[in-house]
Amino acid sequence: MGSTSTELPLTRASVLAAHGLIKPHIHLTPVQTNTTLSTLASTPQSPETLKGTRWEDQEPARPKIKLFFKCEHFQRIGAFKVRGAFHAVKRLIERDPEGLEGVRRRGVVTHSSGNHAQALALAARTFSIPAYIVMPSISTPSKIAGTRAQKAFIHFSGSTSQEREAVVDKVIQDTGATLIPPYDYVDVILGQGTMGVEFAEQAEALLGKEEKDKKGKRLDAVITPCGGGGMLAGNAVALHGTGIHVFGAEPSFQGADDACRGVAAGERITTVKTLTIADGLRTPLGEHNYKIISDPEYVQGLYAVTEENIKDGMKLVLERMKCFVEPSAVVGLATVLYNEDFRKMVEREGGHEGWNIGVVFSGGNTTIEAITKIFAPVNEE
Template sequence: MQPTPSLRNVHAARKRIAGRIHQTPLLSSDTLNQLAGVEVLFKCENLQKSGSFKYRGALNSVLALPAAVRKLGVATHSSGNHGAALAAVAQRLNLPATIVVPHTASKFKQENIRRYGGRIVHCGKTLKSRENKLAEVLADTGASYIPPYDHFDVIAGQGTCALEILEQTTRIDEIWLPVGGGGLAAGTVLATSKPAASNKNVQVVGVEPTLAGEAQVALQTHQRQLPMSPVSIADGLRASLGLMNFKILDNYQLPIHLVSEQEIVDAQRLAMSCLKVVLEPSSAVPLAALLKHGSWGSDSRRVVVILTGGNVELPL
């Protein structure tokens, strides 16, 4: 039985990665405040290194490896932001990174991994094919496997985002974020589990696309669910909750909103127009729900929305 991380581990992660990540800004927009009916601060992890918050967890996990192990390199299977983040971390630390990617993954995503010097190894579309290919890579290279979310150091690393938020601002009532595998959600729950002097309790609120809404079912039934058919435009959120992530979020009783595909696209367009930052669809999911439902608590005054990533191909 693996232990789950705690607030103490999030603080340790913060120290470990300090100076090696961007302190991303909190942006706001009068227009969006009016539309949401509450003051909203946007934590721009789309401006993080490698274009998503995933850099935090990847960096923390790689730095936590013993030096002799680390130098053999790292590997994962992910065609998305975790793959790019791990490649970017490895490049920065002068380590080899191998990313197992289905041969059907988009050219844009593969280029994003290559841009950071990641070695791509193709596999088939099934989970079995991915896992077999990854096992081969690990056996061949001695590289360490860094999973995308169901991992002690990844969760602790993702939690550093919320610690930063709590330092950058005061008196916040809620933090809204998208839920996929649950790495960011679990880390944020841990990071906010003990109110800082300047903050009362902060409510974490999760949002999923209806088409990838298994976390809501899992947390309502207290049973992990299989992932749904991978059709949502919010491709970063198609995974189902990891085991460790589920435990933390189930214990917290994370509330979860659902939003439609059209609501996601509308929120993405609106946020890019008002905030002038590039968002991938997954990033717009919490805003879509906030615009629809308003703040979670009726007396909440100030809400932080985490913009999780900006890795999207823009037809410019």
């Protein structure tokens, strides 16, 4: 089951056009720096930290890194997903022979347990379009409430993709609504890529102020979380040809690193069953996204981190940056801080000058209760 838009090519020019289309509906999220985290990233990990990892007894990497953070947790609905949702809806209106009235008569539908559900509901409400959202009954209550607050029609389903898609099919039969998938959809990918355009420009402006003697100084790399791959693929398309390297980061818990494993094996992995705390990254790569992410001309590397790495990264962001982020948002930072393969690559490629690395904080849709549970002491009795 699926619906795809193939009218626009997956190119940087298409991302720039998408940015112009959605700019009135999204926030220009800030780019922040943090001296403490940049210093930590540039400090070799201790032998004690590496004990028990595959890098035990190896000489720790000594990269030189300056970090820049694209704060999409400050985006509307608390996550980057509104970018793709608004672009998909506006493109749908443009393509419909009857324009907005035609789309309003049929509505839009998607299946999502969280951020895309809220994002599409908001985009649809903005244009008075009915939104039918299929959510697993086990979805986080706060995300169900957030979706309902946007006046969407929620249909509950089982948690498997087959159960979700069966309910979507029924909604389409009953309403004629147009399916806008959460990540494997060209218009969504292009919309997500708009953050890469902003990120590069904002970081260059910051570097211009700080390093006036270094004309043209810019980001050397951007690293984003990777679940279904829409954000990573979108950023890769947006930054293709700019000289900025693009990397993806995943959790390793219970096979959540399907992109890493699939690209290494040369074949997309289609099923993921994991309970990683990075719940926004529990999905396999979409077909469109796999084609981009598996191409080294677009994505130069994929890396995975442990649950403890994610917790440590999240703790640093909460305490040192005072940013309220969800676990999925910090897998990129965790990679920069704790994945020795990535750190050795930066040491090698960055040399004496080092690298300016952009890290995407993808969202902040979590709760105090969820954070408390993540950091609760383990009962060893």
